[in-house]
Amino acid sequence: MAEPGLRLVHSDDSVDIDVLVDRVARGDSAAFARLYDEVSASAYGLARRVVRDPSRAEDVTQEVFLEVWRKASRFDRRLGRAKTWVMTIAHRRAVDAVRRSESHKRTDHHAAPDEMTHDEPSDTLIEAEERDAVRGCLDTLTELQLESVRLAYFNGYTYREVATLLDKPLPTIKTRMRDGLIRLRDCLEGAR
Amino acid sequence: MSTELHTLSGAYALDALSPEEAEQFRSHLAECAACRQEVRELTHAAALMGEVEATEPPTELRARVLAAADRTPQMPPRVRHLPSGARRWTPRLLIAAAAAVVLVAIGIGYNQLQEPEQQLAAPVAQVFNAPDAHRASMKTANGGEVSVATSPSLGKMAVETDKLPELGKGQVYQLWAIADGQPTSAGLLEDPDQGAAMEMPAAGIRVAITIEPAGGSEQPTTEPIMSVVPSQV
Numbered sequence: 378m379a380e381p382g383l384r385l386v387h388s389d390d391s392v393d394i395d396v397l398v399d400r401v402a403r404g405d406s407a408a409f410a411r412l413y414d415e416v417s418a419s420a421y422g423l424a425r426r427v428v429r430d431p432s433r434a435e436d437v438t439q440e441v442f443l444e445v446w447r448k449a450s451r452f453d454r455r456l457g458r459a460k461t462w463v464m465t466i467a468h469r470r471a472v473d474a475v476r477r478s479e480s481h482k483r484t485d486h487h488a489a490p491d492e493m494t495h496d497e498p499s500d501t502l503i504e505a506e507e508r509d510a511v512r513g514c515l516d517t518l519t520e521l522q523l524e525s526v527r528l529a530y531f532n533g534y535t536y537r538e539v540a541t542l543l544d545k546p547l548p549t550i551k552t553r554m555r556d557g558l559i560r561l562r563d564c565l566e567g568a569r
Numbered sequence: 570m571s572t573e574l575h576t577l578s579g580a581y582a583l584d585a586l587s588p589e590e591a592e593q594f595r596s597h598l599a600e601c602a603a604c605r606q607e608v609r610e611l612t613h614a615a616a617l618m619g620e621v622e623a624t625e626p627p628t629e630l631r632a633r634v635l636a637a638a639d640r641t642p643q644m645p646p647r648v649r650h651l652p653s654g655a656r657r658w659t660p661r662l663l664i665a666a667a668a669a670v671v672l673v674a675i676g677i678g679y680n681q682l683q684e685p686e687q688q689l690a691a692p693v694a695q696v697f698n699a700p701d702a703h704r705a706s707m708k709t710a711n712g713g714e715v716s717v718a719t720s721p722s723l724g725k726m727a728v729e730t731d732k733l734p735e736l737g738k739g740q741v742y743q744l745w746a747i748a749d750g751q752p753t754s755a756g757l758l759e760d761p762d763q764g765a766a767m768e769m770p771a772a773g774i775r776v777a778i779t780i781e782p783a784g785g786s787e788q789p790t791t792e793p794i795m796s797v798v799p800s801q802v
Contacts, residue, residue, distance in 0.1 A: 402643070402646065404643060406635070406638070406639065409635070409638055410631075410635055413631055413634060413635065414631075417625075417626050417630070417631070417634075418623040418624060418625045418626065419619065419620045419622075419623045421623075421624055421625070421626035421630070422619075422620075422622040422623040422624035423619040423620075423622050423623075425622070425624055426619075426622040431627075434626075435626060435627065435630050435633075438626055438630060438634070439630065439633060439634050439637060442634045442637075442638065443634070443637055443638060443641055446638040446641055446643060447641060447642070447643055447644050448643075448644055449643065450643060450644055450645060450646035450647075451644060451646065451647060456609060457609050457612070457613060458613075460616070460620075461612060461613045461616040464615075464616035464619050464620065465612055465616060467619070468584055468615070468616070468619060469584050472584045504623075507617075507620070508620070508621045508623075511617050511618055511620070511621050512621060515618065526579075526583065526615075526618075529580065529583040529584070529585035530583045530584075530585075530615055530618060530619070531622075533584070534585065535580075535585050535586065535587055536577075536580040536583075536585040536586065537587070539585065548576070550580075551576050551577060551579065551580055552576055552579075553579075554579035554580045554583055554585065555576055555577075555578055555579030555580070555611070556579070557579065558579045558582055558583070558611040558614050558615060559579070559611065561614045561615075561617075561618065562610050562611060562613070562614040565614060565617060
């Protein structure tokens, strides 16, 4: 049985978000506004972490929600929860934005993941606990797994770029990314 | 199944593949249910990592987003996972291929997580506009027209399908690659106006289009409306 309050994967609020997306698919603008309220901090926060520039992060966030609006009818909850779907769109669009225009401007490679600070959103205890659980699980990754995963996910690097940066063979980086995410997945499953 | 490809699941879930590699990996996913499951789980783990970064956006963004959505039409739904009930194609359609190669199609909507539709049109135009492009147009059995282009330098082929007749609600155009007499789905033409681009199939592999029930079929259930051997275009 899960610890009280620690509901990582099938939490009640994720059910709500699935329902909201279903309503958005039927053109429900109120549901879309509610969906925005529920997930905009996650989408914007991720976009901001990846693209850095707040105003570009806003543009990315707008693109994300427009894609969600347009494609809500294509969302299939059997393939995962709605929030993951939104976050996946957010990540892809943020990475696209970075690769499109900043491939030569980015300077701070290694430092970024740990040294950026953010205003934590005012949120519930449950969300704070979820974040702590993810952070705790990230700590179980090996250094190379963590670095590979973070450079790819938060800096928007391809695995080839990560291999170059870390001066490691491609297959090593490929494997570390996969093993790192598997470890994160398994750890979060256990925490549920 | 290629182990080599399989180990890319982590990089794929992190959006850390080049567009070409991502295409290849998607075609691998189309044939590997276990890989799809793994990608779903790893993508979920990555998303949870992303959620740690949550930061409230500026309040004015909300009105901007809602207003933009208000001006934006929504895409119609599609039906997935129809029962197969497929039958084999008649032998006259099956041309043995010299080598089996996996046909990589963009424009497949099988995985909602990975398929931004705005990526479809550009690769199609790229192939058609390539300096070394071979192009051919052909009438289809249902009264439409399809253009095919191949580009050796890009190693790709593309089809323009905007002149295909519009289908009824419960139907969809489906692309097939036929190797050694065995059709393999190369994806649905979710939006025929966009066409589709794919890796150049090996010599002798035939590409065909059928009309299938919405959601597509495991195997063709109707006769093709057109077919072509891209290496001979």
